[in-house]
Amino acid sequence: HPPTTAREGPAAIGLEGVVKTYRSGQETVAAVRGIDLAVHQGEFFSLLGPSGCGKTTTMRMIAGFEEPTSGTVRLAGRDVTGVPPDRRDVNMVFQSYALFPHMSVADNVAFGLRRKNVPKDEVRRRVGEALDLVELSGLHRRRPGRLSGGQQQRVALARALVNRPGALLLDEPLGALDLKLRQAMQIELKRIQREVGITFVYVTHDQSEALTMSDRIAVMNEGVVEQLGPPAQIYERPASRFVAGFIGTSNLLSGTVTTGVGEYARVEFDGIGHVLVRTDQTSGSAVDVTVRPEKVHIGADEPAPGMSRLRGTVGEVVYLGASTHYTVVLANGAEVVVFRQNSSDASNAAERGDQVWLSWRPDHSYALPR
Numbered sequence: 001h002p003p004t005t006a007r008e009g010p011a012a013i014g015l016e017g018v019v020k021t022y023r024s025g026q027e028t029v030a031a032v033r034g035i036d037l038a039v040h041q042g043e044f045f046s047l048l049g050p051s052g053c054g055k056t057t058t059m060r061m062i063a064g065f066e067e068p069t070s071g072t073v074r075l076a077g078r079d080v081t082g083v084p085p086d087r088r089d090v091n092m093v094f095q096s097y098a099l100f101p102h103m104s105v106a107d108n109v110a111f112g113l114r115r116k117n118v119p120k121d122e123v124r125r126r127v128g129e130a131l132d133l134v135e136l137s138g139l140h141r142r143r144p145g146r147l148s149g150g151q152q153q154r155v156a157l158a159r160a161l162v163n164r165p166g167a168l169l170l171d172e173p174l175g176a177l178d179l180k181l182r183q184a185m186q187i188e189l190k191r192i193q194r195e196v197g198i199t200f201v202y203v204t205h206d207q208s209e210a211l212t213m214s215d216r217i218a219v220m221n222e223g224v225v226e227q228l229g230p231p232a233q234i235y236e237r238p239a240s241r242f243v244a245g246f247i248g249t250s251n252l253l254s255g256t257v258t259t260g261v262g263e264y265a266r267v268e269f270d271g272i273g274h275v276l277v278r279t280d281q282t283s284g285s286a287v288d289v290t291v292r293p294e295k296v297h298i299g300a301d302e303p304a305p306g307m308s309r310l311r312g313t314v315g316e317v318v319y320l321g322a323s324t325h326y327t328v329v330l331a332n333g334a335e336v337v338v339f340r341q342n343s344s345d346a347s348n349a350a351e352r353g354d355q356v357w358l359s360w361r362p363d364h365s366y367a368l369p370r
């Protein structure tokens with residue numbers, strides 16, 4: 001966490017038992033089925049999940065554009081359920097930017113301050129600061145129509161930050177940009193957030209985007225939060241099949257716990273090998289064990305004792321420059337994906353059809369009960 005993130009005191013944003021159902025004709029759609037979460041002050045927090053999981057609905061309830069069917073929304077400890085959007089200390093940035101085309105960049109940014117009758121000098125100073133922050137100082141006289149997509153996004157951001165909201169809500173703000181620009185803006189957004197120290201809540205369906213920028217991520221699926229934690233924890237230690245499948249690439253191997261070996265239980269794959277994993281599942285339990293592709297070592301030599309080990313045949317080999325991706329087929333038909341860095345000393349790489357050993361450390365696997 002950056003030093004500005006405050007865990008003490010009231011949460012910047014608190015959701016307690018929040019449910020939202022929509023009526024459409026005869027049908028009831030449960031968009032959000034019960035969310036409890038607390039966003040810390042100064043945190044970069046992401047809501048991540050596939051289309052339709054309820055991210056936007058959650059965001060709109062924080063902003064006040066929607067009211068929960070039940071539950072409570074708090075901002076800085078205050079119950080704001082039922083309070084209209086303009087009386088909540090939050091701003092929202094949309095993917096569409098929603099800039100005024102007939103106004104200059106500076107006037108777009110100044111708009112909200114002028115409406116609140118902020119004195120002229122202060123408006124000029126704060127607009128200047130906001131445009132400095134997003135690195136657009138030279139373009140204050142331009143019309144939005146004559147800016148690139150990335151520059152328009154910066155104007156929208158400056159406009160949302162100029163009145164220093166308690167929290168900024170961003171709904172897929174980079175969705176309209178091409179990949180290169182989007183990646184540059186991810187770093188940029190994170191820098192801006194760190195500089196202003198304002199709580200950001202960021203909605204995205206793009207897992208790499210959420211991993212890049214967030215202090216913590218709430219992974220949503222079908223209206224609930226499946227897992228909440230820092231990026232590394234979400235990535236390294238997925239708590240459910242859904243999270244394992246949604247974040248990055250994960251191998252899932254279905255097996256049965258046979259015996260406990262020291263601190264690790266052993267999941268046996270007959271004639272293929274075994275996986276060692278820490279689990280409280282008892283012998284005979286059906287489990288799915290996970291392992292990330294970059295944790296798996298592929299080679300011809302028999303693995304050292306104490307490692308998870310599986311034998312298989314190399315199928316697809318995809319060379320990607322910096323790395324190579326292998327698909328290894330086990331005798332039971334299961335497939336394991338392996339990512340291997342192509343460092344300068346990379347030698348005896350495996351080829352399609354080779355018999356290989358796969359091995360990895362026991363603490364790189366997690367067992368999900370089935």
Ligand code: ATP
Pocket residue numbers: 022023024029030031049050051052053054055056057058205
């Ligand atoms: P996306 O990334 O596609 O925007 P999302 O995760 O933001 O998806 P929501 O927009 O929150 O998901 O929608 C969640 C569910 O609620 C969906 O099934 C959607 O069809 C439904 N829904 C959203 N808004 C309404 C509405 N105004 N009336 C009826 N159903 C709605």
